[in-house]
């Protein structure tokens with residue numbers, strides 16, 4: 001890690017024709033974007049050359065919505081890396097795949113290994129090398145594991161780097177959006193810019209356990225009652241809301257309207273490579289203006305709204321929007337970050353909001369505003385803290401909705417080869433039945449067919465995952481069908497809520 005930090009330092013000192021590229025899929029790609037943007041912002045303020053760049057599988061639309069299919073494409077990964085690095089003579093490439101699994105990233109790492117005169121590859125993930133994915137990648141001679149092993153060998157001579165601490169599996173398995181993501185965020189900050197103390201941010205956040213629990217309950221009630229949760233954010237913190245919301249779709253089978261994020265100035269504030277994407281549909285409309293037009297008119301007490309802002313944001317604006325929301329729902333809350341040096345500002349906040357807001361605002365950090373770097377330090381602690389709170393809110397709310405079975409997020413979307421295999425493994429683990437039965441049940445649920453035809457079984461995984469994009473509750477349906485012996489039609493007529501899974505399977509419904 002120290003060695004990687006030194007390489008970054010060299011690039012920062014002599015940025016001519018150099019680049020640090022962060023790349024990943026899903027959550028890893030979103031964090032790559034967020035961190036590259038934040039670091040470039042910091043460099044801008046210090047009048048330094050911008051050296052950070054990001055790549056996310058599926059392009060910028062994947063920043064806001066689930067696009068797992070491109071994760072399977074190593075060539076796409078390689079081509080997008082080549083494009084970003086055109087004309088560069090020195091590139092530090094940081095490929096992130098929490099599970100050491102994404103072919104998109106494997107393709108990029110392989111390309112770096114073939115061009116050592118320009119690229120120094122770094123692989124960041126949270127899995128031991130021998131557990132990296134070893135499934136053949138169509139059209140390639142390498143697997144993720146073989147690439148990781150090559151990196152490991154070169155790492156001894158400092159020609160490549162493999163950073164894969166085991167930070168433990170996700171408490172609720174099935175997504176890299178929580179612990180893996182937190183560590184990725186934390187690691188990049190400490191290694192790529194300047195060493196900082198994040199432990200305190202975590203401690204301070206969880207001092208607000210009760211407040212966070214209240215938020216989880218409110219959001220959970222909304223989801224249970226077919227309402228929605230909206231994050232209305234200001235400044236960089238707003239993207240964390242967008243990111244948290246977009247992850248709920250592949251992780252919990254959620255609809256885009258269940259949890260939505262909005263950022264004050266929309267794409268102008270997001271500052272992504274591809275610019276505005278609102279023309280792609282309502283789920284890509286992300287500005288507060290869009291919230292006012294699309295969501296506010298039909299907002300009710302069933303919905304939860306969470307404002308996310310800091311002392312640096314325009315409080316009058318926060319108050320104005322807050323008042324509009326309050327006219328429609330009493331279920332309005334706020335995460336407010338401040339340092340302990342702004343008592344006056346805090347008073348304003350309380351005066352304006354006190355009567356109707358639950359304000360989770362005592363994030364007291366030491367007075368760090370000594371120089372510009374310390375301002376970033378404080379901001380980054382707030383960002384980590386916000387990520388922790390939002391992950392807790394959305395995960396907890398989905399648990400309350402009944403999306404978790406025996407500690408597994410089983411209503412995942414089966415939209416790429418990794419997720420297809422994960423779904424099949426989950427079915428085996430939870431039903432105790434053989435692999436072929438489980439895969440059969442999975443296919444039946446994807447195609448909504450009670451019998452598997454030749455047409456279905458002759459298709460490959462890519463075709464199955466394309467059909468699965470529009471199928472709902474695939475794994476829960478397959479599981480109940482496996483456990484009860486009921487046909488898919490019978491199971492579907494139950495209008496499944498995972499809360500009732502144990503009851504259904506325990507009473508021998510068949």
Ligand code: F1P
Pocket residue numbers: 024025026027028068071096097098099100101102174175176177250251419
């Ligand atoms: C990438 C990713 C995850 C997401 C889901 C699908 O994983 O998009 O972020 O939660 O599991 O895969 P990884 O390559 O970082 O392990």
